[in-house]
Amino acid sequence: MNWAWLHKLASPPHAYRIAGNLVPWFAWPAGVLLVLGLYGGLVLAPPDYLQGDAFRIVYVHAPAAWLSMAAYATMAVAAAIGLVWRIKLAHAAAAAAAPIGASFTVLALATGAIWGKPTWGTWWVWDARLTSELILLFLYAGVMALRGSIDDRDRADRASAVLAIVGVVNLPIIHYSVYWWNTLHQPSTLTKIAKPSMAGDMLWPLLTMMLAFTLFFAVVLLVRLRAEILQRERNASWLRMELAR
Amino acid sequence: MSEFVRMGGYAAYVWPSFALAAVVLAWNVIAARRLLATARERAQGRAIAGQGAP
Amino acid sequence: MSRTSFSAAAILVFRRDLLLAQRHWGQVAQPLVFFLMVTTLFPLALSPELAELRRIGPGILWVAALLASLLGLELLFRSDHVDGTLEQMLLAGQPLSLLALAKGVAHWTTCGLPLVLLSPFVATGLGVPFGAMATVMLSLALGTGILSALGAIGSALTLGLRRGSLLLGLLVLPLAMPALIFGARAVDLAIHGDSPRGPLLLLTAMLVLAVTLAPPAIAAALRISAE
Numbered sequence: 451m452n453w454a455w456l457h458k459l460a461s462p463p464h465a466y467r468i469a470g471n472l473v474p475w476f477a478w479p480a481g482v483l484l485v486l487g488l489y490g491g492l493v494l495a496p497p498d499y500l501q502g503d504a505f506r507i508v509y510v511h512a513p514a515a516w517l518s519m520a521a522y523a524t525m526a527v528a529a530a531i532g533l534v535w536r537i538k539l540a541h542a543a544a545a546a547a548a549p550i551g552a553s554f555t556v557l558a559l560a561t562g563a564i565w566g567k568p569t570w571g572t573w574w575v576w577d578a579r580l581t582s583e584l585i586l587l588f589l590y591a592g593v594m595a596l597r598g599s600i601d602d603r604d605r606a607d608r609a610s611a612v613l614a615i616v617g618v619v620n621l622p623i624i625h626y627s628v629y630w631w632n633t634l635h636q637p638s639t640l641t642k643i644a645k646p647s648m649a650g651d652m653l654w655p656l657l658t659m660m661l662a663f664t665l666f667f668a669v670v671l672l673v674r675l676r677a678e679i680l681q682r683e684r685n686a687s688w689l690r691m692e693l694a695r
Numbered sequence: 696m697s698e699f700v701r702m703g704g705y706a707a708y709v710w711p712s713f714a715l716a717a718v719v720l721a722w723n724v725i726a727a728r729r730l731l732a733t734a735r736e737r738a739q740g741r742a743i744a745g746q747g748a749p
Numbered sequence: 750m751s752r753t754s755f756s757a758a759a760i761l762v763f764r765r766d767l768l769l770a771q772r773h774w775g776q777v778a779q780p781l782v783f784f785l786m787v788t789t790l791f792p793l794a795l796s797p798e799l800a801e802l803r804r805i806g807p808g809i810l811w812v813a814a815l816l817a818s819l820l821g822l823e824l825l826f827r828s829d830h831v832d833g834t835l836e837q838m839l840l841a842g843q844p845l846s847l848l849a850l851a852k853g854v855a856h857w858t859t860c861g862l863p864l865v866l867l868s869p870f871v872a873t874g875l876g877v878p879f880g881a882m883a884t885v886m887l888s889l890a891l892g893t894g895i896l897s898a899l900g901a902i903g904s905a906l907t908l909g910l911r912r913g914s915l916l917l918g919l920l921v922l923p924l925a926m927p928a929l930i931f932g933a934r935a936v937d938l939a940i941h942g943d944s945p946r947g948p949l950l951l952l953t954a955m956l957v958l959a960v961t962l963a964p965p966a967i968a969a970a971l972r973i974s975a976e
Contacts, residue, residue, distance in 0.1 A: 492699075492713075493699070497703055502703040503702040503703035503704075503705045504705040504708055506709050507708065507709060510713055510715075510716035511712070514716065514719075549726070550723060553719050553722060553723060556719070557715060560712075560715050561712045561715060561716070564711060564712050565708065567708060585923050585926060588919075588922070589923050591919060592919050592920040595916055595919055595920075596907070596916065596920065599907070599910045599911070599912065600910065605973055609906045609970065609974065612973065613902075613906060616899075616902055616924070616966055617923075619962065620923075620924050623927050623955065624923070624926060624927055626927075627926070627930045627931060627951075628926075628927075628930070630930070666720065670723045670724065670727045673727040673730075673731050674727045674730060674731075676731055676734075677730040677731040677733075677734040680731075680735060680737070680738040681734050681738075683738065689738050689739070689741065690742040693738060693739050
């Protein structure tokens with residue numbers, strides 16, 4: 451099997467250009483879906499039977515939580531590819547994904563906490579989802595701190611790659627133990643942010659928002675990836691040609 | 696319209712949440728673009744000097 | 750020329766670490782003293798009432814053990830890195846994961862095991878009844894084992910970095926949280942007279958997983974850090 455096309459793709463000049471070309475293809479749909487999802491979620495969807503209009507927070511909380519995990523998975527997969535096949539571009543992608551994922555983890559935590567107040571009466575509860583999300587933030591912090599502490603870029607790439615992979619292996623274990631821990635101490639009626647059972651009019655805006663956020667992630671990842679490629683590039687002639695365009 | 700803004704009494708929770716989301720989305724866009732712009736400048740400088748990466 | 754077998758090399762590494770620990774037993778004692786001190790902080794901060802302390806005793810015990818273990822982790826590879834032994838291990842024909850496993854076991858023997866042995870005394874100070882002591886020791890034995898494995902990965906990754914110890918804590922603590930959850934739960938069950946089998950079995954499973962998967966990760970991390 452001829453992998454030449456893959457190696458060509460992974461070469462910095464090509465990746466830089468292709469990433470640049472891809473951005474609008476993701477950005478415009480992301481924007482449209484975002485508007486559609488917001489309209490559907492804020493205006494069209496009926497208020498929830500139990501939570502009233504407070505449930506609408508789900509339209510930013512759930513996509514943020516989804517993205518926090520998807521970004522970590524992306525980072526871990528990219529890290530693994532970088533380690534195993536020694537493809538620098540993969541490490542660049544992992545480096546690019548981390549801050550994006552961390553920001554969405556913070557958003558998930560903040561919206562989760564805000565949502566908790568009208569639901570449970572307190573600004574924070576150690577429910578399984580929020581606690582799990584918090585630990586995810588710690589994992590992000592670790593990877594980013596490790597990368598930041600190592601001056602040599604190569605070592606930084608590979609060390610944070612190992613950590614990202616160790617983290618992703620641990621994630622299911624952490625997830626499971628936090629859920630288990632939570633069921634011990636809370637009556638079952640309060641086990642998680644009461645997700646309203648969603649149907650039809652409530653559901654499609656949620657899916658739209660999830661997709662919008664995912665496409666948004668792709669856009670930001672591509673932009674950050676281009677920055678990483680430029681930072682890492684050593685071949686002056688390619689740079690000169692590319693930047694003159 | 697004001698009913699919409701009131702969000703059934705939950706305005707104090709719903710709107711800050713969406714505002715936070717807007718902030719995070721905006722930060723992502725701004726930070727990424729600024730990063731790329733800085734990287735371009737530095738890379739341009741290196742290319743002109745004919746040196747490649749620092 | 751005779752080649753050292755893999756197991757012989759591993760045993761060699763293990764015994765060397767034990768010997769070094771014996772010579773610097775002050776370093777071995779530090780995590781233990783820390784364990785004692787952290788545990789003492791809680792009655793001071795909360796209440797001398799044993800009945801109250803018993804309620805949160807499992808948690809205090811485990812958190813203190815966790816933090817004390819972290820202390821002992823930083824130096825796991827540092828002295829070898831400094832005196833060139835690490836390079837020797839990297840260049841030797843023996844599989845690095847095996848040597849890493851040997852070092853991990855040695856670390857547990859010099860850090861985790863003493864903690865386990867000290868724990869009944871500390872637990873008594875927290876109002877834990879005698880009947881729960883076996884669970885205390887067993888759960889901590891498993892937990893410190895898990896921590897030695899995970900911590901060794903972190904130690905290898907942060908080798909030689911400035912503020913390495915702080916970074917190490919940042920990296921290892923989230924990974925240690927599942928062990929904390931189940932370990933403290935086991936002790937709590939034992940205090941109330943219930944069977945701690947469930948959490949203990951889970952801890953055992955996690956230890957097996959850690960001992961199996963950590964050595965290759967440690968080896969990879971060592972190669973990355975040492976070159």
